[in-house]
Amino acid sequence: MKRILILVAFVATIATLMSGLQSCKSVKGIDKSELAGDWILNSLNGEDAKSAFSNRIPHFQFDFENNTLVGNGGCNNFSGSFTLTPENKISAPALISTRMACLDGNKEPQFLQALSTPNLVLSLDKDNVLSFSKDKGVVLQFVKGMVPVESAAIDAEALSGVWTLSSMAGEDISVLFSMGTPTIEFLPENRVSGNAGCNIYRTSYTQDGNTLTFGLVMLTKRACPSLKGEGLFTSLFSTPFQIQLNGDKLTFLKDGNMVLEFTKGVEK
16 A cells, blocks of 8 residues: 555656646747847837837847847937847846937836846747736737838038028918018037028027927017017027928928928028
């Protein structure tokens, strides 16, 4: 009887070990080729990426040659080494990012913190949705896709010269500026000057990529029949603009909407 009990216990132990081995074998490592390409954030802690990031959506790539993650957190670029186990556990605890001043609302700090969480579990479904999970809860979710190519920064040489206002959102510039159409001229050393419709103005600017931020606008003090258009025009320079250049058209945008548009050259 004793031998039978020992035998039963032995068989039970072997069965348990076999079950454990089977369980380990059931975890299939994700092939590196399946992780190649751009991964664009779909959700952060359950929140839709488009809600958490008002402009640029975070994305990254696996660089298996250097064992690093490389990407953008919604504003700043980041990179850092990572480890990935055969059981699909990933750790990237030392991500380093640039330190640009980010004008658009986003949850970049929360994103980078989540991505730096140790021992996240990767899973990839048949629809190419890549999930990073912790304690069976999805922390990050990405979809494979093409990251939009950003236009190259417009340099000072392209901005140089005089530009004449051709459009102002929601306004009839022929009515607002009966004395003359406003202009803007980009000068050396990040200086700006122009005609505001009656008075001459000057200011300075800084450029970060294709975002322009202007300094305090200084005006001459001519007696003008109406300062309504001039006041509206100069007040717009208190907010940063994203700029686009298309041929002889220079467009100032805010949140993707046109605010001011200029044409190269002085109005005749």
